Amino acid sequence: MTMKTIEIKNAWQGNSDCNACTIRSSALFAELNEEDFSKIHSPIDDLRIEANTGIYSQGESAEYLFTLREGFIKLLHLNSDGSERIVRLVMPGDLFGMEALLGEAYSHAASTLSNVHLCRIPKAIIASLGEESPRLHRQIVKKWGEALVQSESWFSEINTGRIEVRLARFLLRVAKSSGDIAVAPLFKREDMGLMMDVKFETISRALASMAEQGLISNISRLSIQIPSMENLKKFSQAGLNA
Amino acid sequence: MTMKTIEIKNAWQGNSDCNACTIRSSALFAELNEEDFSKIHSPIDDLRIEANTGIYSQGESAEYLFTLREGFIKLLHLNSDGSERIVRLVMPGDLFGMEALLGEAYSHAASTLSNVHLCRIPKAIIASLGEESPRLHRQIVKKWGEALVQSESWFSEINTGRIEVRLARFLLRVAKSSGDIAVAPLFKREDMGLMMDVKFETISRALASMAEQGLISNISRLSIQIPSMENLKKFSQAGLNA
DNA sequence: CGTTGGTTTGAAAGGACTCAAGAGGGGTGG
DNA sequence: CCACCCCTCTTGAGTCCTTTCAAACCAACG
16 A cells, blocks of 8 residues: 655645635634734645545654645554554544644544645644634634544444444435435545445445445445435434345 | 433532542643632532443533543443444543533433542533633643544554454553552443444453453453453454464 | 556355353342 | 342354455556
8 A cells, every 4th residue: 555645845735815715614713803813924835635645644743733625534543453443534624633732743644535625734823823812722622522523423333233334324424415416425445444444345345235225326436326315314224124 | 221310419429629639630620720720619519420320311411521530431422223332431530521611412421330430510610711721721622632532542442353352452451450460340241342343242252262362360240350461462463362 | 458456246264143041140038 | 048030241053244365357557
């Protein structure tokens, strides 16, 4: 598994204009006002990174935290025996790498599952701003909380029961209804296996089986279609198949 | 599974003297000074609760957060299909029920695995104190961070690989070396199964098998002994058995 | 075209689950 | 104090699901 690392020169898109950010309402700076923004001096970089690229690795000193704007990122925790698990799937609007706020090392590795667009925020900004802005502090606490809840419910739902059920819950979680039909992105089978604690062949088989049951259709490398969200939901809750 | 709920009248031990708390260094109020303490007016209750008692349930409005002083507590997340998982094992010094700080409902249920001793802190205290004490804010952020890291590494280590290996990692995590021999507490097999996503019979078999291999000894309902931490550690990392 | 990385599919082996019976411990009432 | 009950834990045998090892397939790319 070769893994590129970011080359900032190529990825750099300019400094962010956070004030005008399109996902600002869901991002870290949601509650900041003009005055708060005026206090930001260090540069917040706006990066685009291609799929399957490492952003940071576990144990590395945490200097930045990140907001994901577009795409998907996996957070990989590696165990003492060398095995690894995906402990969180970062979705647009989510913060990650918050260990930077604690002045610690990253407790997991982060890498891209798709092409992504993200903001990289130096920890110094938060430290200095945090002293003066209770609003930011509140927002940070909130984000930590969301991360924890996300992590725990992810953990509980994606890792309990038969794989087909777990996979169904996963698909419901990442699915996007664009108009009439719902589409769910897929990732490398290997990665999906790391999320649900099964081998990649098992993911492949589960997808095939669910397609046979009519729960999903149009399996391709990177996505599937969901003919009926209702059916899939029912399936994920009961596992009662035909 | 019958479950008592706290009866405060019986459990109440008096209001806490946080300033003199023995676990204060690791608890929420670690960094508060005299002045900060003087601002605390609402009562922080000091409770003792017996084993297998519910403290709060998922979805309940979060009015308090808790610090565990003694014993073990499980945080139970229940899925939409009714299945449930233990998402975190709370150990002495840990905070839980922090959803109260976000003004939300509890995202999981909490109940005792052993007799416990804990402090119950009304959310109002944090809200009012938080406005004025950046130290407390920093401490809260830190605690959130610890909870997240704990949750993720728990998730990754206790849920990856063969059960015997998972069980070994679990034991290492809860073991206490008192002098020469190390002892690890056990819980109801059912609960242990919910932590590692296996049936309770499987836990029972895994314990028996590990005893046969000499990795653990003196299996009883509530604890085991670990003859050699080294061996167990080696086992948990490689899974190479005899 | 041939190579390469990723995905699918097959068959056999292994681990966990289910159902079921039995053993151990603690508490209660006779 | 003993008998009995209930709850929990252990153990057994067969089934089901996931893994393992292999081989074939597919699409992208040089």
